[in-house]
Amino acid sequence: MVVGDISVAMMYEQISSAMFALPDTKEEFISVLSLGYYPNGKVDECLQEGMDTKIGLDIHYRSVSFQELLESIFEDYAELKALKGNGVPPAALLDNLYAKFGFYNIHLWGLAKGVKAENPCKHEIGLRELAQLWYGLTKEEINTLIKKTFLHGGEREVKEYESTGSLQVRAYQSPGVKLVPQQKLLIQALRMKNVQVYIVTAAPTYIIQQLAHHYDVDVDVDNVHGEGLNFVHGKCSGVDVTHATYDIGKANKLKTLKPGDLLCAAGDSMGDYDMLQAVTHSEGIKLIVNTIPKDPKMIQLYTEACNARKSFPGNSDDISGSRVLIQGFDAKKLKWIPSAYSNYGKGLQYTKNEDCHEYFSDSNHIQPDLVALNPVHVDNTPVEESNHKSVCGHGGCSQIHHVSNIYGKDECESSEHGHSPCKHGNVVHVATGLQVHAEFNPTDAPANLQETGSMRSPSL
Numbered sequence: 001m002v003v004g005d006i007s008v009a010m011m012y013e014q015i016s017s018a019m020f021a022l023p024d025t026k027e028e029f030i031s032v033l034s035l036g037y038y039p040n041g042k043v044d045e046c047l048q049e050g051m052d053t054k055i056g057l058d059i060h061y062r063s064v065s066f067q068e069l070l071e072s073i074f075e076d077y078a079e080l081k082a083l084k085g086n087g088v089p090p091a092a093l094l095d096n097l098y099a100k101f102g103f104y105n106i107h108l109w110g111l112a113k114g115v116k117a118e119n120p121c122k123h124e125i126g127l128r129e130l131a132q133l134w135y136g137l138t139k140e141e142i143n144t145l146i147k148k149t150f151l152h153g154g155e156r157e158v159k160e161y162e163s164t165g166s167l168q169v170r171a172y173q174s175p176g177v178k179l180v181p182q183q184k185l186l187i188q189a190l191r192m193k194n195v196q197v198y199i200v201t202a203a204p205t206y207i208i209q210q211l212a213h214h215y216d217v218d219v220d221v222d223n224v225h226g227e228g229l230n231f232v233h234g235k236c237s238g239v240d241v242t243h244a245t246y247d248i249g250k251a252n253k254l255k256t257l258k259p260g261d262l263l264c265a266a267g268d269s270m271g272d273y274d275m276l277q278a279v280t281h282s283e284g285i286k287l288i289v290n291t292i293p294k295d296p297k298m299i300q301l302y303t304e305a306c307n308a309r310k311s312f313p314g315n316s317d318d319i320s321g322s323r324v325l326i327q328g329f330d331a332k333k334l335k336w337i338p339s340a341y342s343n344y345g346k347g348l349q350y351t352k353n354e355d356c357h358e359y360f361s362d363s364n365h366i367q368p369d370l371v372a373l374n375p376v377h378v379d380n381t382p383v384e385e386s387n388h389k390s391v392c393g394h395g396g397c398s399q400i401h402h403v404s405n406i407y408g409k410d411e412c413e414s415s416e417h418g419h420s421p422c423k424h425g426n427v428v429h430v431a432t433g434l435q436v437h438a439e440f441n442p443t444d445a446p447a448n449l450q451e452t453g454s455m456r457s458p459s460l
Contacts, residue, residue: 005177006149006211007130007203008105012156012175013149014133015097018080018089021136021235029077030070032135033104035128037066046111046121056107059168064103072167073100092164099163102171105130117248123241127202127227131239138234139206146210153177184215191216195263197223200253202246202271204229204239225253250275270295276324284322302326 014020023029030038038051047053047066054063076096080089112126134142156175163169187197197217201208205226209219217223228240245253251274254262265272265279266287273295276286288301305324 005174006146006207009153009175009177010145010149010207011101011105011130011133012098012173013145013152015094015101017145017148018083018085019137019141019145020077020080020133021141022077022133023136024078024081026071026074026078029074030067033070033073033132034066035108035125035132038070044121045115045119046125053111055111056103056169059162059170064167064169068167069100069104069169072163072165073097073104075165076100095161096163096165098161098173099169099171100167101133102161102173103169106171123244123246127241127244127246128239131204131227131229131236134236135238137236139231139236142207142236143210146207149175150177150211150214154179179214187216190264196260198254198257199224199226200245200250200275201226202244202250203227225257246271248274251278254278270298273297273301276301279322282321286322286324287327288324289327 022032027039034051036042037047041050043050047055049065051065051067053066055066055069056064058064076093079093080097083089108125108129112122112124115122134145137145153176158172158174158176160170160172190197199208199212199215199217201224203226205224206229208224208226212219212224226245228242230237230240243249243253247270250272254275255278261281262279262284263281264285264287265276266289267273267276268289276288279286286301288298288305301324305326
C-alpha cells in the first residue's frame with residue numbers, strides 16, 4: 001500500500017518543517033547518521049571501507065565518501081539549527097538539505113540492496129537509515145510529521161534537487177503519499193465478507209498504525225506488522241530490525257500470524273516476492289503492482305501471469321491453482337491500467353516479456369510512444385523498492401483512477417471511457433503491501449467476488 005512510502009515522504013516534510021532533534025555537535029551528529037560505522041571504524045560487506053567508502057558521485061562525477069557526505073550535511077544542519085525557528089530558512093539551504101539527505105537515502109539503500117540477504121548490514125542500513133532522521137523526536141512530533149505528510153501528499157510531486165557549495169550532489173525527493181481509492185475499496189469489500197486484512201511492511205509499525213485507519217484496517221486487532229520503532233525516555237532512538245519484515249521476513253511474519261489461508265497478497269517489489277509466493281491456495285491471487293520485472297524471480301511471476309491470462313477465456317472453471325495478476329500505471333495518461341505495459345517516466349518502462357501479448361490489452365488505445373516492445377530498459381533514476389522510491393509510483397503521481405476489467409481481447413469491447421478495449425467493470429486494483437487472510441469456508445463466501453467490488457476471482 002502507499003503507506004509503505006510514508007518514511008521517505010516524511011523526509012521532505014521534516015526538512016521543510018525544520019523538525020529535527022539530531023545532536024548539535026559534529027561528532028555526535030555523524031555518529032547517529034553513520035548507523036554505527038563512526039567512530040567505531042566498522043567495516044562490512046555494505047561499507048567495505050567503512051566511513052571512507054565511496055557511496056556515490058557528485059554532479060562532476062567525483063566520488064563522494066560517506067564521511068564527506070555526513071560532514072557536509074552537518075554544515076547545513078548547523079545553519080538550520082542556528083535559525084532557531086526564527087524566520088523561513090533560505091531556499092538554498094533547504095535545497096541543500098533536500099539534495100544531500102536524498103543522496104544519503106538513495107545511495108545507502110543502493111549499497112544495502114547490493115549485498116546478499118544473509119549479510120546483517122543489508123537490514124542494519126537499508127531499514128534503519130530513514131528512521132535515524134527521527135532521532136530525538138517525541139511521538140507527538142513524529143505524529144505531526146505523519147499527519148502533515150499525508151495531508152499535503154496529494155499536492156506534491158517528485159522533484160530533483162541540487163546542492164550548492166563545497167559538495168554538489170543531485171537527488172530526488174518523493175514527498176507525495178496519496179491514498180489510492182481502489183485499495184480502500186478492496187479492503188472494505190473483503191472486510192464485509194469477514195476476510196481479515198493485514199499490512200506487513202518494512203516500514204516501522206508505529207508509523208503505519210497512524211495511517212491504517214485511512215484504509216479501514218483495524219489496528220486494534222494487531223493487523224499491522226513492521227519494524228519496531230524504539231523510544232528511550234520518550235525520545236525516538238531508531239528502529240529494531242532483529243526480525244525484519246522484509247524479503248523472506250514478510251513471509252515468515254505471515255506464518256507466525258496463522259489466521260487461516262492466505263488468499264491474496266499484493267506487492268510492488270522483489271522485497272515482496274516471498275510473501276507473494278506464500279499464496280498457495282488453489283483459488284488465491286498474487287497481485288503484482290507497478291513492478292519492473294528485472295529480477296529473474298519476478299520475471300518468472302510475470303511468465304506465470306501471462307500463462308494464466310492465456311488459459312483464461314472468461315470461464316472461471318478453467319482457472320486452477322493460485323493466479324498471478326499484474327497491474328501497471330500509465331504516467332502519461334494518468335490512470336491505472338490492467339496491463340503489464342506502462343510508461344513509468346524517465347525511460348523506465350514495463351515492456352514485453354516472454355511473448356506476453358495477453359497483457360497487452362490496451363494496445364489499441366495507447367499512443368506508440370507509451371509502449372516499448374523491447375527488453376526492459378532502466379536508466380539511472382533510483383526506483384524499485386518500497387520506501388525508497390524516487391520517481392512516480394504507489395500513487396506518487398497525479399492520477400485519475402479508473403477501474404477496468406482484465407478479460408482477454410476476445411471478451412473485450414470499447415469502454416465508456418474509451419481508454420481500454422475492455423468494458424468497465426467492478427474489478428478493483430490495489431497497490432503495494434497488502435496481505436489478505438481468511439479462514440476459508442466456501443459455503444460462507446460469495447460465488448464471485450466481482451459482486452463485492454473486489455478482484456475477479458472464482459470464489460473465496
